[in-house]
Amino acid sequence: MFRLSLLCTAALAVSWLSALADEPGKAARGADLSCESLPNTGDLLREQNQTFLIFGEIHGSREAPKAFGETVCEAARTGPVVVGIERPSQLSGVMQNFVDSDGSDDARFTLLRGFFDGTDWGLSSQAFLDLFIRLQQLTAQGADIRMVGFTSATTVGSGSQTPYERRLAAELLRASARNPDARILVLVGNLHARKETYPELGSRPAFDPMVMHLPQDEVLSFNIAHSGGDTHRCTAEGCGPQPVDGRADPEKTGIWLSDGDLRYDGIWNIGPVSASPPIGTRY
Numbered sequence: 001m002f003r004l005s006l007l008c009t010a011a012l013a014v015s016w017l018s019a020l021a022d023e024p025g026k027a028a029r030g031a032d033l034s035c036e037s038l039p040n041t042g043d044l045l046r047e048q049n050q051t052f053l054i055f056g057e058i059h060g061s062r063e064a065p066k067a068f069g070e071t072v073c074e075a076a077r078t079g080p081v082v083v084g085i086e087r088p089s090q091l092s093g094v095m096q097n098f099v100d101s102d103g104s105d106d107a108r109f110t111l112l113r114g115f116f117d118g119t120d121w122g123l124s125s126q127a128f129l130d131l132f133i134r135l136q137q138l139t140a141q142g143a144d145i146r147m148v149g150f151t152s153a154t155t156v157g158s159g160s161q162t163p164y165e166r167r168l169a170a171e172l173l174r175a176s177a178r179n180p181d182a183r184i185l186v187l188v189g190n191l192h193a194r195k196e197t198y199p200e201l202g203s204r205p206a207f208d209p210m211v212m213h214l215p216q217d218e219v220l221s222f223n224i225a226h227s228g229g230d231t232h233r234c235t236a237e238g239c240g241p242q243p244v245d246g247r248a249d250p251e252k253t254g255i256w257l258s259d260g261d262l263r264y265d266g267i268w269n270i271g272p273v274s275a276s277p278p279i280g281t282r283y
Contacts, residue, residue, distance in 0.1 A: 001049050001218060030142045035073035038268060039254035042074050048257075051176055051183060052219040054211055056190025056264065058244065059122025060231035061273040064224060065131040068187045071255070071268075072135065075183055076143035082179050083135065084186035087123060087149040089171055091115055095132065095147035103136045116279045120239040125232060127276035146182060148175040161198075161207035168192060169213035193221045194263045222255060223264040229273040241275035241283060 035042075055071070057064040075081045085095060094114035101107035111132060116124045139145050150171035156164045168188075176184050191198065192210040200206045211221045228246035235242060248269045257266040277283055 001051055030079075030144060031077050033073050033077050033138060033141055033143060035070050035077070037070040037074040038067055038270070041071055041255050042077075044255055044257070045075055045078070048220060050218050050220045052172065052186065052214050053183065054186045054188060054193045054214075054219060054221040055268060056193030056221065056223045057187055058224055058226075058231055058273075059189060060120075060125065060233050060275060061122075061226075061229075061270075062127045062130075062276040063226070063270045063273050065125075065127040065187065065276075066134075067268065067270045068185070069131045069134040072145065072185055073138055073143070075185055076138060076145060080144040080146065080179060080182035082146045082148055082175050082182045082184045084148050084150050084172055084175065084184060084188070085123070086151055086188045086192075087115070088151050088153060089149045090153075091149040092147055095149065098132055099135045099139050099145055099147055101136060103133065103140065107136075108133075112279065118278055118280065120232065120234050120278055122232065122276070124278045125276040126279060129279060144182075146175075146179055148172070150175070150186075160205045165192065165208060165210045166213045168210040172210075172214065190223050193223065195221055195265070196263045220257075220265045222266045222268045223261060225267045225269040226273045227269075227271055230275045231273055232275040232277055240277075244273065246273070 055068055057068070072081055072083055091114065094111065098107055098111040112129070116129070118124055135145055148171070150168055152164060152167040152171075154164065154167065172184055172186065176182075188210070194209040195211050197206050197208050197212070211219060225248035226244070226246040227248045227250040228244060230241040230243050232240065233242040248271070250271045253269045253271045255266065255268040275283070
């Protein structure tokens with residue numbers, strides 16, 4: 001849980017008081033953030049005290065990054081938040097510099113040049129730029145947001161994916177150790193968010209996803225639910241908006257715990273989805 005020991009609290013007290021002196025009223029301003037989060041988000045965050053909240057998504061939609069950003073907003077109303085993004089740890093500084101910036105055109109250009117690589121798999125999309133802009137706005141309004149990339153440059157190869165998944169979890173654990181006062185909110189492909197072993201598939205061995213390598217009493221994992229639409233994906237016909245089926249009720253968006261799928265602790269239903277193009281691409 002994101003609770004401090006007595007010694008840790010004492011060690012952090014000086015830096016905390018110094019931060020308050022440099023930024024008077026920041027904690028109070030965080031409580032005043034205006035969030036457009038999914039129904040039940042605030043209640044769930046208040047009722048649950050787990051450190052790691054993992055939001056499994058399908059890449060390439062507008063709605064998942066937007067809903068995640070508003071969840072970060074809700075969490076930031078009560079304290080510091082570490083935001084985990086499924087990109088290399090070397091990009092943590094690039095993300096943090098923008099979130100802490102004035103949001104100017106120059107700051108956006110630096111982010112675009114440093115973070116976005118033009119790929120079609122969702123994390124170089126307009127929706128992710130919008131997410132970063134939202135996080136920068138929240139920081140300017142008093143939120144304490146700390147960015148971390150957590151993927152590894154080491155490729156999976158032909159063997160088990162478990163070592164790769166373990167490295168993802170290790171980066172998040174290091175982020176938590178550096179920020180013991182913060183909750184860790186992570187947006188990641190929903191396969192990595194599973195709490196059960198992913199089965200063998202053809203020649204690919206079974207493996208244990210990222211969430212299985214985090215302390216199980218300190219993590220909540222949510223699978224995405226949606227009511228269909230399209231996402232930006234690549235198929236044999238090319239890359240672009242591709243239809244996706246979804247069975248979730250569009251009138252019952254929200255986030256909640258559920259034992260209906262034991263691979264996850266709960267669901268975040270974002271309703272209908274629409275494709276978000278890579279930066280620089282228009283439909």
